[in-house]
Amino acid sequence: MSSSSEASGARRPRGWRGAAPTVIAVLIGLAVVQAQATTLEGSASVDGRPALNAVVYLERTAGTAAPPPPAPARTVMDQKNLGFRPEVLPVMRGTVIEFTNSDDVQHNVFSPSAIAGKFNLGTYGPGATRTVTLDELGDVRVLCNIHMEMEAHILVLDGPYFSSVASDGRYYIPDVPTGTYTLKVWQEQWLPFAQSVALPESGTLTVNINTGK
Numbered sequence: 404m405s406s407s408s409e410a411s412g413a414r415r416p417r418g419w420r421g422a423a424p425t426v427i428a429v430l431i432g433l434a435v436v437q438a439q440a441t442t443l444e445g446s447a448s449v450d451g452r453p454a455l456n457a458v459v460y461l462e463r464t465a466g467t468a469a470p471p472p473p474a475p476a477r478t479v480m481d482q483k484n485l486g487f488r489p490e491v492l493p494v495m496r497g498t499v500i501e502f503t504n505s506d507d508v509q510h511n512v513f514s515p516s517a518i519a520g521k522f523n524l525g526t527y528g529p530g531a532t533r534t535v536t537l538d539e540l541g542d543v544r545v546l547c548n549i550h551m552e553m554e555a556h557i558l559v560l561d562g563p564y565f566s567s568v569a570s571d572g573r574y575y576i577p578d579v580p581t582g583t584y585t586l587k588v589w590q591e592q593w594l595p596f597a598q599s600v601a602l603p604e605s606g607t608l609t610v611n612i613n614t615g616k
């Protein structure tokens with residue numbers, strides 16, 4: 404007599420040892436992790452005006468699980484119209500920064516910041532790219548020694564939960580695992596800001612920030 408699996412036309416391949424339940428369990432585990440994530444959003448302002456060139460980010464507190472290590476990331480800071488674009492760039496530790504030149508003149512990229520090794524990528528022409536990897540936490544000041552008015556900042560962070568503040572003052576940090584974090588804001592010459600936030604297992608949490616210089 405044929406078994407029920409043979410009767411239905413589903414034959415198990417030779418060497419089958421029940422791998423499907425394991426795959427299903429992994430998928431269920433991933434679904435649970437994704438379900439236990441929150442979006443943090445809100446506005447950031449200084450004296451009632453949008454906090455331009457600011458970064459909102461989260462730091463884990465004791466007892467909050469660390470996120471899985473991400474794959475090495477790459478991102479771009481362009482040189483265009485004799486300026487760095489964007490002027491403020493938040494990245495995670497270990498990110499490779501690509502400095503592109505979209506102008507029709509030569510540019511240089513260097514940093515006097517010790518945490519970045521005081522790098523100097525030299526002078527290069529239109530369409531060229533230079534790269535640097537940033538592994539130390541903190542604010543990296545970026546300059547061009549040909550056009551002294553050009554300046555930018557790269558904020559190197561320890562976690563992936565951060566957002567640049569948009570021109571309307573809004574920020575948006577999706578897919579944050581449940582837990583308690585310290586909410587911080589960085590802006591050049593801005594007074595330090597820190598606030599404890601408890602993120603639920605799902606949904607959206609709105610936190611509006613207003614401070615003065």
